[in-house]
Amino acid sequence: MKVAKNTVVSIAYTLKDEDGNVLDTADAAEPLAYLHGFGNLIAGMEKALDDRDAGETFEVVIPPEEAYGAFDDDLVWEIDKDQFSEDLGDIEVGSQFVLETEDDQVLVTVAEIKEDFVIVDGNHELADETLYFNITVLDVREATAEELEHGHAHGPGSAHDHDHG
Ligand SMILES: [Zn+2]
The missing domain is CATH 3.10.50.40 (Chitinase A; domain 3)
Structure with missing residues (x-):
């Protein structure tokens, strides 16, 4: 067959x-x-x-x-650290979590941690x-x-x- x-x-x-x-x-x-x-x-x-x-x-x-797909800049977000409800001690580069956006839920990976905000990336790793x-x-x-x-x-x-x- x-x-x-x-x-x-x-x-x-x-x-x-x-x-x-x-x-x-x-x-x-x-x-x-x-x-x-x-x-x-x-x-x-x-x-x-x-x-x-x-x-x-x-x-x-x-x-x-x-x-x-191509890398989509619209799937990269800066999130103020004070918006995180979890203990930031658990968040490191490479950590993944589900981000609730206005109309969607996106699995994101922490790309960078800055002094006041965290950059997360919802693009597929490939x-x-x-x-x-x-x-x-x-x-x-x-x-x-x-x-x-x-x-x-x-x-x-x-x-x-x-x-x-
Ligand atoms: Zn089935």
Whole structure:
């Protein structure tokens, strides 16, 4: 069976940045399983996987616009230290927390700590990065009706191996 919309695909992969540093991997023993065609993976990855057969191994280079996007200055905020309800002793560069903005909740990372304010960054850590993938398609199967209803894969390897009660 080929990878197509409404199939559940299991892949092993290695993700590197442009300097060849390994950023993430999933091996055949613990593959990633996802429902294809529902935007569960970054756009460039789904596009590269479309119409592949189980057993294929290939490399793909994905530009930021088909991955985690360009760096967005609007997602960088300065927050006065006195606006923090928590003890600032717990906050250091690299700390992450959910920032409540006017109409959204954004996971941000503390980028800098100044005397009176803290600079936080809500961009994805891979924003602006070109991604280098080596991907092996391990298995392709029809999605179940329940998976289609939920919009994600179930079972081993899926991020949504949840209890449906
Ligand atoms: Zn589900």
